[in-house]
Amino acid sequence: MSIELKGEAKISGKNCIIAGGTKNMGGGTAEELAKFGCNLFLHFHSDKDKANAEALKEKLSKSVKVELWQGALDDESDVSKFFEAGEKFFDGGIDICLNFVGKVLKKPMVEFSAEEFESMDTVNNKIAFFFLQESARRINQNGKIVTLVTSLLAAYTPLYSLYQGTKAPVEFYSKGLSKELIPKGVSVNCVAPGPVDTSFFYSGGEQKQDIEFYKTVTIRQRLTYVEDVVPIMRFLVTEGYWITGQTIFCSGGFTAH
Template sequence: MLGRETMARVAIVTGGSRGIGRATAKQLAARGDAVVVGYAGNAELADEVVAEITAAGGRAVAGRADVADEKEVAALFELGEKTYGGIDVVVNSAGIMTLSPIADLDLDALDRMHRTNIRGTFVVLREAARRLRDGGSVVTVSTSVVGLQLPAYAGYAASKAAVEATSLILARELRGRDITVNTVAPGPTATSFFLDGKDQETIDRMAKQPPLERLGTPEDAAAMISFLTGPEGHWINGQTIRSNGGII
């Protein structure tokens, strides 16, 4: 039997068409994983990721799924199983963010955010718990704002605090299957997700927060995810890693 170090593995990456998810899909493919690039709406971007992976000699296929829709998520897992034979790695990078002071927060926006970030996490993790092959790995994506607790981030931070709690509980529930479940919580990262709607002064100020004095990159977060889902990181389990350059 092939060991974890040598077995060709299959990864699902939700939110894989852009940002941290895109960088993660490419890094996992570069190390030899076959990747299912999950996306919510932009098929063109997802197809670009697949094309980049295959052009570099990797294996990838794109699949559309609203992470909060259990039937679509099940179909995404089935795509990986039918195309590559099974699922070993699940990275739930899909998420949305609405910023607002609590006093002004639109509750419909809060519901939409929590539907994707909380319900979506539950749906993806439930499917992972049912389908992941023994010896696999799961990584969810949170945010360092859970610890920083910045004004205007309350709704988003609350949704990601739920992600962190849920992930730890799943790690404990999967006892006996040699499956790890961890969370990566990036700080400010140079993606459209973070940059859109912010003026340059705000971006520059937030870039100065960590002692390393720069924004994170999608590749920074992807490298941590790759480590946690690889053989070298398999002893790490049930943890939230604040990958943020040292922001306190």
């Protein structure tokens, strides 16, 4: 069934900037928004991601304007350069800002090194803060901002303390910013999926028995798929514009909030 967007929900001709926008959840969301005519400025991190990013650009450029930007975003100046490049590419400024950048590492709190803490804090917390800050400065009237977080924010569990702790601040950044941007008509939200069947999930050190357990507690007895979450991302930047200051949990029952 095709979806026809009307009124304020229309994004045809709008401009979207996406951090972590060429694979997994970010790439899936980019493809979804392109179906509705949204132009895209997509960030990817490193050379190993380049071939996949270029393939996605070639695919989506058949219907909308697409450009790529490579970088680490580890410093606030990098985030600013990313947004500056996006504004330069687009004709008409930025309407939608989406952040999918993240890093997961699963092990006991006592085993984390200072270097691991700094890396996790930079990727999950610092980048998210400065991405929201730049979004607020540059986004057009009635724009939409969404950050991907994690359903583990509602979980009582061991081994994820650093992941949970470095993702948790993003909820409060988003709540506060949603209030600050009311005069501009901009919605600001977070989306918190369950364990998603992607390379990101498996990079954190998951064990087979844990993965099998995660499946047993969901409504479909499986992990979350990208296609379970992408429609929610699209909804928040189209018909769901009335939702703001919220974290939407979409975990299939893995957690409830």
